[in-house]
Amino acid sequence: MRYSKFFIPSLKEDPKEAVLKSHKLLLRAGFVRQLSGGIYTYLPLGFKSLKKLEDIIRQEMNLAGAVELSMPFVQPLDIWRQSGRDEDYGKELLRFKDRQDRDFCLAPTYEEVITDLVKRNIKSYKELPLTLYQIHLKFRDEMRPRFGLMRAKEFIMKDAYSFDADDAGLDKSYKAMRKAYENIFKRLGFSFKFIKAEAGEIGGSYSEELMVFSEYGEDTIVLCDNCGYSASIDDANSVSDYHGPLESCRQPKMTKLFTPDKKSVEDVSAYLKVDKTCFAKTIIYETEIGFVAGIVRGDREINEHKLKKAAGVKNLFLAKEADVERVTGAPCGFAGPFGLNDVRLIVIDEEINNSEYWITGANEKDAHMANVKPERDFMPDVVANIRSVQTGDKCVRCSGSLSVKNAIELGHIFKLGDKYSSILDAKFLDEKGEFKFFVMGCYGIGVGRTLQTLIEVFSDESGINLPVSVSPFTVAVVSLNTGDEGIVGLSEKIYSELKSFGMDILYDDRKLSAGVKLKDIDLIGIPFKIVIGNRTIKDKKYELSIKNGNIKEVYGNLESLYKRVIELSKVEGFFEP
RNA sequence: CGGGACGUAGCGCAGCUCGGUAGCGCACUUGCUUCGGGAGCAAGGGGUCGCUGGUUCAAAUCCAGUCGUCCCGACCA
Known part of the structure; x- marks a missing residue:
């Protein structure tokens, strides 16, 4: 190809709309252009690269026995009403009407269509197992598209769906796909790991996310250097073997300490010359059941996901400053666990319960309190693991050292079971002549996101590599x-x-x-x-x-x-x- | 959807506080020279200052609204 005849509008300077290195490079090297928020044109260069990436995926999918097809991007809303996901998907599902005033939507995913297709065309166990896939557009009306192809509204995805006669069959199909994913991501040169995940919108019994390590990844995962334990930061546990504040900062009885204008643990710790691990910090959250106080060690962070679970609430966010002042009776920065007004639940981390002699806010301006003990000075309602794992914590499986890393989710594989086949009444006849629901799995790879991640991971000062x-x-x-x-x-x-x-x-x-x-x-x-x-x-x-x-x-x-x-x-x- | 920022030439920006002729660099066009890491000289073209309304003799500049883009949060490949 002659450069002069090809279309490569490269940019000398970083475009201002891009923040991420890979996003800047995609634009500068003339791979993509944005048409509207989260909607992109693949320019000839980006498109060529994309096709090569798709071919690698295609080769491995075919090798694993999957068969390619292509399903409609525009779908009648009826099929979504049948599965009940019309409502579940909410605003992410972009709906519109055709000239006959019938409801349609842009496909955010394809479980409904594939299940319907197989239901109508496969009647016998003899035709199973079957794995079908496509590499094709999806559209989700994201609340906040960002970082170029990383989170786009319109995006290209490889999605595969397996149909089996029973759970044992599903296990086999799932393993074959998992292996194909390993092959694909190895061939691309990524350093990656499968992490067990919660199933989310798609649902089903078991799922794993394929995470690629990258400094700028939006997801945070925890890994054990020793035994290979891995989990999302929201699920990961570490050993709680902390035995309380250091001798040096223990006070024999409740003592009020004067801490003028020292609000953060950082500041108070420096001012009192006391280690951050001697503090118990109290954070006030607003939830649908009222205010909830979460308490963790001073050097720790509360994991809001864990706190939600522990408190049994769905919505949880930091209380407004005015509310904190009302609840604690003191300005922000001096909250403690005792004498709180209007707090429905006090949730403390295991580490706090394991010990005493804590330094906390005194619920009074410019004061902190030493020698605070759970159950004597305040009553915790729930004791749970609500802290985020930090690098250096001990592994719950082997006591090895845990590390926390950023990663990008490029793939997600699910065992769906009969979730969709039962809702959509998709059945086949088994060897005994009885009707059974198909046992399904589904397997996705964000192709555009993978291309951008390749650039994120493989680039140097001079450009893409x-x-x-x-x-x-x-x-x-x-x-x-x-x-x-x-x-x-x-x-x-x-x-x-x-x-x-x-x-x-x-x-x-x-x-x-x-x-x-x-x-x-x-x-x-x-x-x-x-x-x-x-x-x-x-x-x-x-x-x-x-x-x-x-x-x-x-x-x-x-x-x-x-x-x-x-x-x-x-x-x-x-x-x- | 909540919080924040920004919209001025194809791209990156200045001008706005303090209202009065729209500017810089790169890119582009033409000519000559140059030719191993974003060339030089000369001449040129290109902007309803996002949009709508208001204030004013006068608005890129002040006010209101609106649209767009980006960032932070709740969701996800």
Whole structure:
């Protein structure tokens, strides 16, 4: 492909709407453009990369025995009314009417359609198991689309659905998909892990999320360095073996401490010269049952998800400052667990209950209280694990050391059981001639999100650095001086010869200065680059640059250059020096 | 949906406090020179200042509303 004939609107400067590195690069390298919030055009370059990524997914799905199809993006709302998810999905389901005034929606997912399809066409256990998949659009009217393709309203997803005669069959289908996912993400070069998850909107009995580690991931997960235990920060537990504040900060009896203007644990700890672990901090939340106080150690954070569960509430958010003042009788920053007005529940973390001698707010301006003991000085209603795991905590399984990492969820696999088949009355005849509901599983990969995550994880200061298998082009030929016949002639020759070997090649024939062209190639991140300039002609040597590792190789003749390029193009991930 | 910020040329921004001729860099067009890491000189083109209304002799600038984009929170691939 000639650069001059391709459409690559690259940007020199960071667009202001992007925050994330990968989002900036997607825009700068001319991979995508936003049409409206959460709605994107894939430009030729991004589209080419996307297709390569899809092919990898397709290969592994096919290998696992899944069969590809394509379902309608526009769906009659009736089918959603039947499954009851019309209401469940709420505003995320974008609805509209056709000219006959019938209700339709844009597909946020495809369980209804696939279940209906299989119900109408599969009658016997002899036709099972069956796994169908598609790579296709979904639309969810997200309340807040953000970070480019990471959370878009319209997005591309690979979704697969398995149909089995019984649970044992489902286990097999599930395992096959799980293995396919492992293959896909290994081929892409990701460092990843499956994490058990709560099923959410899709529902079902068991599900795992495929998480890829990345500093900027929106999800937080906990890993054990020793036994491999892993869980979402909302589910993860750590050993509670804390035996209370240090000797040095224990007071023999309840003592009021003067702490002028010191509100945060940080400030009070510095002011009193007492370790943060000696504090019990009291946070007031507003919920549908009234105010709830959550108490954890001073150096800890409350996990609101856990607190919700422990308190048995659905909605929970930090109380407004005015409410905190009313409830505690003191300005924000001096809350303690005793003498609270109008608090329905006091929930304390296990660690707090394990011990005494706590320093807490005194519910009085500019004062804290030492030697506060649960059950003597205040009555906890619930004792539970409501703290977030921190790096260094002990693993509940093996007492190894836990670490907390950010990750991006790229896949989610579910055992659905008969959730949809029973609602939609999808049955087949088993060997005994009895009707049974299909036992289903469903398996998703966010394809657009995966592309962006590849860029997030694999990029350097100069630009994108994708694995060879998903880079939009494998090799670039850059003609530095388009005014020189010798250079142009040689560039054309190399371009057409490499093309004849079936190489996916971008030939930069633009009449621009050398710097601009080289920067663009680096930004797009083409793994291998052949630069033709005066030097090439003068020295009769051919230079091949490898982006990963910033390596330059020089060849004395075209045959050996071609041989090397062909060899390199077969690398699946990155060329490793 | 709650909280915050921003909308001025294709892109990135200044101008707005204190109302009076719309500006800078990059990009673009033409010519000449240059040609291994975002070239130089010369000449040029391009903006209803997001939109609507109000105040005013006069609005990019002040006021109100509205739309859009982004960030933080509750949800998710």
